[in-house]
Amino acid sequence: MWDLVAGFEAERGHLTAVAYRMLGSRSEAEDAVQETWLRYANAFADPAYRAEIRELRAWLTTTTARICLDVLRSARVRRETYPGQWLPEPVVSRLLAGAGTPDGFAPDPAERVAQTDEVGLALLVVLEQLTPEQRVAFVLHDVFATPFAEIASVLGTTPAAARQLASRARRTVSDPGAPRHTADPAEQRRVIEAFRRAAENGDLAGLLAVLAPGVVLVGDSGGHFPSARRPVLGADRVARFWIGVTRPSPRTGRDERWYRPVLVNGSVGLLAETVHRDGRLWRSVVAFTIDGGRITHVYQQSNPDKLSGVARLADLDR
Structure with a gap:
């Protein structure tokens, strides 16, 4: 049981980073990671399923991605009735005065762990323009270098189709009209x-x-x-x-x-x-x-x- 828990906890930060980029919500990302834990624990308890977990990070990442894909598909319906404009859930950390930093401020070292799943808010807003499938393909491939064969298994499609989804998402993200944050x-x-x-x-x-x-x-x-x-x-x-x-x-x-x-x-x-x-x-x-x-x-x-x-x-x- 210790190996089971330790193995998962070693990947929790990575999984939260994956889920937050896909969902734009810290709370929903944490829920998705918790659901991944439950599926992992059930799989680990069954020798037949446990044998399929050859590389733990890859298995956990694709499992988290499948959960996020389901959430994204249902979220699109919810957001159609959302009152007013929708923005992602921010990740907020303290600034502390610090010597040697370009702006005279530094993030609180005690909160660095909370920042591991950060991605710019402007990018999250742009990602909202993508279909759920495009967003999953883009995040997995362009951010976390997941092979298209694994992405295809998440999306229930072919590697070629997964590649095309990521390419379309990339064009949206790199559009000249998209928000650009160039300031140091x-x-x-x-x-x-x-x-x-x-x-x-x-x-x-x-x-x-x-x-x-x-x-x-x-x-x-x-x-x-x-x-x-x-x-x-x-x-x-x-x-x-x-x-x-x-x-x-x-x-x-x-x-x-x-x-x-x-x-x-x-x-x-x-x-x-x-x-x-x-x-x-x-x-x-x-x-x-x-x-x-x-x-x-x-x-x-x-x-x-x-x-x-x-x-x-x-x-x-x-």
């Missing part, structure tokens, strides 16, 4: 700090200075809070929308919002909290893509169902 850590920190200062001060000119003319804002509140039901396009509209939803309001009883720089899927982003005067807390995680020194995309995740694993600001300071 120092530039990320500089641009987002300027955004934070302008947002806290309600400084329209300051926001316009860091937003690209064609910037796009996407917000996901899951229907829990007021949010744009469609993307907000253009620097002026995005800046005015942001000030409008964040400035204190006597009518709503909203107090000022606090921002904290954090790592969001490996890039510098913001964790925001607003405490209403009736004690209600509104939280959001904001991710960005930066190109040419300006913000080209803003992704605001404020659905509390997708932020349950994100620490409160007060907890980050402990």
Whole structure:
């Protein structure tokens, strides 16, 4: 039993990375990995099935991929009725001051394990445009170098068809119109700090200075809070929308919002909290893509169902 458990636990981080890239949800990825464990334990208990597990990582990876494929197929139906825009569930980690880092900040070493399944939020948004089969083929082959013969067994197709699915997905991901995040850590920190200062001060000119003319804002509140039901396009509209939803309001009883720089899927982003005067807390995680020194995309995740694993600001300071 020890070999059974130890063998699986050695692969858990890898499996979570596979599942998160396929599903865009940390909680769903963990559920998929747990289901993989149950199937593995059942197979290991049967000598006939155990003999089929020749290479453990490959067997676990394809099993996880089959589970994720089923989830993706059902998720497409659920997302057709999702209230408003849909964004992935972010992975958020602390930034600590650190000597020798380009931006003067470093990820908390204690949280490096939590970052092993990170992939840029912008890429996850693009992956949502793929069919379930394309997404599985792309993630397995282009990210984890899985042979097409194994991918074909997951998808129930031929290696040639699996190759074609991955190729189509690759064209979508590499499309010139897809979000591009080209900023290094120092530039990320500089641009987002300027955004934070302008947002806290309600400084329209300051926001316009860091937003690209064609910037796009996407917000996901899951229907829990007021949010744009469609993307907000253009620097002026995005800046005015942001000030409008964040400035204190006597009518709503909203107090000022606090921002904290954090790592969001490996890039510098913001964790925001607003405490209403009736004690209600509104939280959001904001991710960005930066190109040419300006913000080209803003992704605001404020659905509390997708932020349950994100620490409160007060907890980050402990």
